[in-house]
Amino acid sequence: MADFPFMKEVAKKDVKPDFGDDRQYLSPFLTELQDVIGLKNTLALVEQWGGVPLYIPESIPDNHRIAKLIGKDAADALARYCGRERINIPLARDYKRAQRNAEIYSRYKAGESANDLAIQYGLGARQLWEVIGEMCDRIVREKYRKVMRKKS
Numbered sequence: 001m002a003d004f005p006f007m008k009e010v011a012k013k014d015v016k017p018d019f020g021d022d023r024q025y026l027s028p029f030l031t032e033l034q035d036v037i038g039l040k041n042t043l044a045l046v047e048q049w050g051g052v053p054l055y056i057p058e059s060i061p062d063n064h065r066i067a068k069l070i071g072k073d074a075a076d077a078l079a080r081y082c083g084r085e086r087i088n089i090p091l092a093r094d095y096k097r098a099q100r101n102a103e104i105y106s107r108y109k110a111g112e113s114a115n116d117l118a119i120q121y122g123l124g125a126r127q128l129w130e131v132i133g134e135m136c137d138r139i140v141r142e143k144y145r146k147v148m149r150k151k152s
Contacts, residue, residue, distance in 0.1 A: 025094040025095040025098045026092060026094075026095050027090045027092070029088075029090060030042055030046070030090055030092055033045070033078075033081075036077050036081045037070060037074040037077050037081075041069075041070040041071070043092070043095075044069050045070065045089050046090070046091065046092045049089045050089050050090065050091040050092060051089065052089065053086045053087065053089075054066075054088075054089055055085075056078055056079060056082050056083050056085055056086075056087060057079060057083060058083040059079060059083070060072075060075040060076060060079045060083075066078065101131045101134065101135055102135065104117055104121060104131050104132065104135075105131065105132055105136075108132055114128055
């Protein structure tokens with residue numbers, strides 16, 4: 001570490017990454033939907049209709065299945081954005097995996113057993129340690145970016 005003095009500062013910072021900001025893992029279409037109806041509503045559509053086409057009417061009544069799921073205001077915004085179209089809702093696998101990995105890391109750091117987590121998430125022990133290692137790397141990269149931003 002003597003050759004890289006900034007790493008001392010990186011190592012001592014207690015930075016917790018914002019695991020909720022994983023927009024980079026959404027497909028371009030889901031990012032557009034998020035801009036129109038919000039992340040929570042976009043993910044609700046993914047959970048309900050991910051992987052299948054969904055017809056969006058020009059006008060969505062209060063009792064329509066879309067309005068019941070995401071609320072009338074969001075349904076109206078969706079209808080204005082892509083009404084009278086059949087849209088293919090992506091599965092958002094990368095986003096779900098990123099959220100799962102963040103959850104695994106948080107639970108591990110909170111003291112849960114790696115073996116228990118591997119069993120709960122249906123992962124092998126090696127796979128679980130890879131997830132934890134990747135999350136540690138992500139935290140170090142984020143700490144580094146924050147330290148370097150302060151210096152410039």
